[in-house]
Amino acid sequence: MAEHGKQKQTISSSDVWSSWLHNRSGGDADYAMVLSAYLAQMRDRVLDNAILGPGQTLLDIGSGDGLxxxxxxxxxxxxxxxxxxxxxxxxxxxxxxxADARGVMRQCRFAECSADRMGCIESDSADVVTSRAALAFVADKLTAFAEMFRVTKPGGRISLCEPILQDDAFDTIAMRQLLGEQPDHPQARIMELDLRLNASRYPSTVEAAAASPITSYSERDLLNMAIAVGFRAAHLELHIDVRPGLITSWDVFLSTSPHPWAPTAREVLEKQFTAKEREYFENVKRPMFEQGRSQAKDVFAYLTATKPRS
Ligand SMILES: C[S@@+](CC[C@H](N)C(=O)[O-])C[C@H]1O[C@@H](n2cnc3c(N)ncnc32)[C@H](O)[C@@H]1O
Structure with a gap:
């Protein structure tokens, strides 16, 4: 099992980020299309909020595959x-x-740096700074916000979209408590396996949730950090959607993971479940995916703010 929060070892041509991004759809063409439509909605909201125009410079932090x-x-x-x-x-x-294949290299620059140490980006150089699902992985978010403020031109803005994963940790913690208090709960057998899977993907104690970059912040913390470093005219929207899960294939469920620091379900089932547990888990869960009965909860914060002109 990949211990929660620990990055898998970097190898020359891939790292934990590229492995996850390139395997985001589990190699399934149908799911790749579903995922692409889902991500496009978030991309469009970030870009609507960015209010970009010709002649401007956009800096995207944690640009990944360039969404x-x-x-x-x-x-x-x-x-x-x-x-x-x-x-x-x-x-x-x-x-x-x-970018080369699309013929847009002329207007692109590439900067290898961490969000909290963007020394290679000049101060006051970006009209707009965007980021989606990258700050979540930065331990020192306040310094990352200070860096965003430094590189944004006076009068420029940030448009961010970050997952709020605290609920995933709190749900896992609550499940552990419930099982401790009610070991004979009628759903105890499947809940225990759910807990094992979730605990490999999200912190499962209050202390671990507070210590992990992905669960140690709320949407209000993002807003407060933006204001603390000097941004003004800030607007925060919390979007919570409970919806049918996007995954409708058992193989996709096994082959994917919800974030780059999480193991795939297959890895967890192989390493942490007995053969009997795997069989039982599949008998309960597989029909839920294949009949479109799985549920998902998305929690995303959209934050915009402006750097004052003086
Ligand atoms: C979940 S992916 C999101 C990629 C892309 N923004 C998107 O919306 O699809 C997280 C990205 O953040 C990058 N990342 C992780 N930690 C970072 C850090 N400290 N500074 C800058 N980028 C980081 C990863 O390399 C990866 O490309």
Whole structure:
């Protein structure tokens, strides 16, 4: 099992980020299309909030496979300059190849740096700074916000979208408590297996949740950090959607994981479940996916704010 929060070892041509991003759909073409439509909604909201125009410079932090920057180029055209920034060298190499294939290299720059140490990005250089699902993984978020403030031009803005994963940790903690108090609960057998899977993906104690970058913050913390470093005219929207799960294939469920620091279900089932437990788990869960009865809860914070002109 990949211990929660620990990055898998980096190898030369891939790292934990590129492995996850390239396997996000579990190699399933149908699910890749569903996922792409789902991500496009978030991309569009971030870009709507960014209010970009020709002649501007966009910096995207944790650009991954380029969801936000390529979307911005499609929207604004050749008049937009875009900086892809990421700590992942493999992902920056990947987006360079995509930019080349799309014929947009002329308007692209690539910066290998961490969100909390963006020394290679000049101060007051970006009209808009965007980030989606990257700050979540940064331990020192306040310093990352200070860096965003430094690199944003006076009068420029940030448009962020971050998952709020605290509920996933709290649900796991609550499940553990319930099982401790009611070991004879009628659902105890499947809940115990759910707990084992969830605990490999999210912190499962209050202390661990407070210590993990992905669960130690709320949407209000993001807002407060933006204000603390100097941004003003801030607007925060919390979007919570309880909806049918996007995964409708057992193989996709086994082959994917909810975030880059989480193991796939297959890894957990193989390493932490007995053969009998695997069989029971599959008998209960597989029909839920295949009949479209699985449920998912998305919690995302959308934050915009402006750097004052003086
Ligand atoms: C979940 S992916 C999201 C990628 C992309 N923003 C998207 O919306 O699809 C997280 C990205 O954040 C990057 N990342 C992780 N930690 C980072 C850090 N400290 N500074 C900058 N980028 C980071 C990873 O390399 C990865 O590309």
């Amino acid at each position: 936000i920057p390529f979307g911005a180029i499609e929207r604004i055209g050749s008049g937009l300059e875009v900086i892809f920034s990421d700590i992942s060298k493999p992902m920056l190499s990947y987006v360079q190849k995509v």
